[in-house]
Amino acid sequence: MALIINANLSDKVTEYITNKIIKMEYKPGDRIVESKIAKELKISHSPIREALRLLERSQLVEHIPRKGVYVTELVESNVESLFEIMTELLVLVGKKTIKKADDNDIKQITSIVERAFSAAKVSANEDYYNNVIAFGIFCLSVCKDTLLEQIILELLPSIQRILYLSFTAHENNLSEGALLLVKGATAISERAVDQTEILLRKWLSLEMVNAINGLKAGHLLKHSPITA
Template identity: 25%
Template sequence: MEFRAPNTLAEQIANYLAERLMTGDIQPGERIQEATIASDLAVSRASVKEALYTLERWHLVDITPRKGASATVLDASHAAELYDVYMHLLIMLARRLCERWEERDREGLLAAIKQATTRLYAKPPNILAVVQASFDVMDACCEVVRNPYLTEALTNFKPAVSRTYYFCADRYRQDLDRTAAFFARLTQAVLARDAGAAEEQIVQFAEHQKTLIHQALTQDIPATS
């Protein structure tokens, strides 16, 4: 993985480290040494520190006073907590979308959903491309809803959610038909302005995703007697 100095240095450092965290190059719980990162990338420790604060906002690192930063834990319990909060943010987005979308928004929303659905059936399936397409749908919805606080909250969850998909890619790869059905039913509910039905679809899908994550993250843990 090659590092290239960006216009916004701290942000690019954050993106570089986020990729390493999401792919497991930096393992959950692993300490992140500011001095080592700064030396490896030939940047200042101040820039690394600023990047780590961004990663903390993205829920990828924990920063403890006098101990420094470490990659957030990724186990079944933490993943479930992550999805619970993310699910409720998505429900809020869907409800506001049902209330606020106008006819002029229809084409853009449907185009984003079509692109996501197309990526679902790519051969071979690319899980990270599917995840990015899902985020593109979310971003299109955020543009319609125009709630900057909700948009920021959802944006900050993207890296952590991407990490769970990456760690559980094999299980998600076998479940893409269900994802396609979710997009279809959610679209139908939103266009009908049926907020209750939209919420139901999000809850069902999120609970199913949590089950997949739990299975993936506990498959190598021996049962206790």
């Protein structure tokens, strides 16, 4: 596969590697081989190294001195922490969406969530995942808060990775989560701030449990290290 060359090649390479990590083509603990990627994309090593530096900031990869770059292992305590942080951030997104969304925005939110619910009913896991991510990104765009967007987008690849792996490894409760999303979208359309927060927290709590159980079922989760 040759990558189309453009002015921002490192971003394209970052997206390419990110998708491979999210979709488990590069598994936790796998080494990222620069020469292999360079051959696949028919590019030099320079944009690959820059992409790996960006991915290290997103905690998708880690550089081990004298050994190379490896896909970050999934640790239970880190997954829990990520969900806790994203919960607070997404509650803020929900509140700002209610404040700034117009009628067309509400229609778009409702449409995305309806597609997610339809996908969940037929266990179309990847479609469900795509629409869940689309729902979050669209609401974030409605907020028009550049600082909030910057913070969330830095964490987004890690949450995408966990949600994709958990949805594809563990099919139970997709409809339950999708129903909470539908109720949340209704609360947003009714400008019900408190109800939106309650439903977002309930949905994210459910998805954290599903993620941990799904990752454990797929033998993809390491136990948190024991500290003294």
